[in-house]
Amino acid sequence: MKMALRACLRTKPGLTALLSQLSCSGHAAARRAPALVAQRSSSSTSQKIKVDFDQSSGVAVMHMQSPPVNSLSLEFLTDVCIALEKLEMDKSCRGLVVTSSQPKVFSAGLDILDMYGKSPEHCAEFWKAVQEMWLKFYGSNMITIAAVNGSSPAGGCLLSMTCDYRIMADNPRYSIGLNETKLGIVAPFWFKDTMVNTVGHRATEMALQLGLLYSPAEALKIGLVDQLVHEDQVLTTATETMTKWLAIPGILNISYTCHFFHLWCCNLVCTICSCVCQVIAAKKIHLSQDF
Numbered sequence: 532m533k534m535a536l537r538a539c540l541r542t543k544p545g546l547t548a549l550l551s552q553l554s555c556s557g558h559a560a561a562r563r564a565p566a567l568v569a570q571r572s573s574s575s576t577s578q579k580i581k582v583d584f585d586q587s588s589g590v591a592v593m594h595m596q597s598p599p600v601n602s603l604s605l606e607f608l609t610d611v612c613i614a615l616e617k618l619e620m621d622k623s624c625r626g627l628v629v630t631s632s633q634p635k636v637f638s639a640g641l642d643i644l645d646m647y648g649k650s651p652e653h654c655a656e657f658w659k660a661v662q663e664m665w666l667k668f669y670g671s672n673m674i675t676i677a678a679v680n681g682s683s684p685a686g687g688c689l690l691s692m693t694c695d696y697r698i699m700a701d702n703p704r705y706s707i708g709l710n711e712t713k714l715g716i717v718a719p720f721w722f723k724d725t726m727v728n729t730v731g732h733r734a735t736e737m738a739l740q741l742g743l744l745y746s747p748a749e750a751l752k753i754g755l756v757d758q759l760v761h762e763d764q765v766l767t768t769a770t771e772t773m774t775k776w777l778a779i780p781g782i783l784n785i786s787y788t789c790h791f792f793h794l795w796c797c798n799l800v801c802t803i804c805s806c807v808c809q810v811i812a813a814k815k816i817h818l819s820q821d822f
């Protein structure tokens with residue numbers, strides 16, 4: 532699925548342009564973008580994101596370093612998107628590993644504090660940033676691997692599912708899944724679609740209805756993650772795996788079917804509708820709070 536999205540983006544430049552208009556590149560513009568310089572290895576850092584790029588292998592490692600739990604705030608999402616955009620523009624970068632610098636947590640998902648009691652404008656901006664992250668990772672031209680070195684609930688799980696491959700630390704104290712239902716909120720349909728594309732319909736139904744968080748072993752069993760390794764080995768395994776993937780001829784140029792393109796278009800249209808509805812809803816909530 533991820534491959535299909537990537538192909539659509541490559542073969543339909545108009546669509547890419549449309550996407551970038553719909554997404555929140557505007558708010559991300561001209562901020563402290565991590566620069567990639569033409570040298571063998573480079574390291575660039577925003578406050579919350581550190582990117583190490585090894586030019587000889589064409590592989591970048593994005594370290595999420597937003598304490599305490601890499602929760603996805605508007606600011607953090609913006610930094611992630613800018614870093615990804617930079618890497619995407621550098622054609623020598625062919626693979627991206629995403630991991631966490633925070634102990635025990637990959638990402639705690641959306642920043643709850645950034646969703647509560649904020650203006651409708653902030654909510655709209657925030658929600659667009661969430662969607663942009665999803666679109667950018669899912670539609671990436673690079674091979675993407677999530678090195679899930681800690682717990683990864685809700686939006687953190689979504690982030691990992693937008694990658695081509697997931698390697699998780701084999702520590703039963705960690706968990707991963709779309710647990711929104713347990714929080715009394717409904718996972719947006721494109722969260723659901725992403726999970727369906729990862730683990731299939733039935734497992735997704737169960738996961739979303741019950742708001743399940745899975746242990747690493749359970750996640751491996753249903754295919755939510757692809758591999759478990761000792762937590763000291765997550766990043767090295769991810770880079771080794773990346774090397775193997777990138778050695779496959781034409782890995783970045785696989786051809787795709789119209790079916791996937793249609794599905795992606797449907798997702799896009801529905802996303803726009805959902806976005807509009809959410810903004811309206813947020814405005815209504817805001818108004819009702821005024822009375």
Ligand SMILES: CCCCC/C=C\C/C=C\CC/C=C/CC(=O)SCCNC(=O)CCNC(=O)[C@H](O)C(C)(C)COP(=O)(O)OP(=O)(O)OC[C@H]1O[C@@H](n2cnc3c(N)ncnc32)[C@H](O)[C@@H]1OP(=O)(O)O
Pocket residue numbers: 599600602635636638639640641642643644645646653654655657658682684685686687710711714716717718719809810813
């Ligand atoms: C803007 C809205 C626009 C309109 C949209 C309208 C509708 C949209 C509809 C639905 C959206 C649904 C989508 C939801 C996706 C999400 O991602 S929701 C977030 C769900 N996240 C969680 O449930 C994770 C909760 N956290 C944990 O389980 C644990 O914290 C952890 C990640 C497993 C780590 O555990 P650990 O023991 O190591 O740490 P602590 O629990 O002690 O936490 C440390 C510290 O971090 C704070 N924190 C944790 N999670 C979050 C978070 N998601 N956002 C913000 N802050 C978080 C926690 O409170 C502690 O803070 P402290 O007490 O100040 O130290």
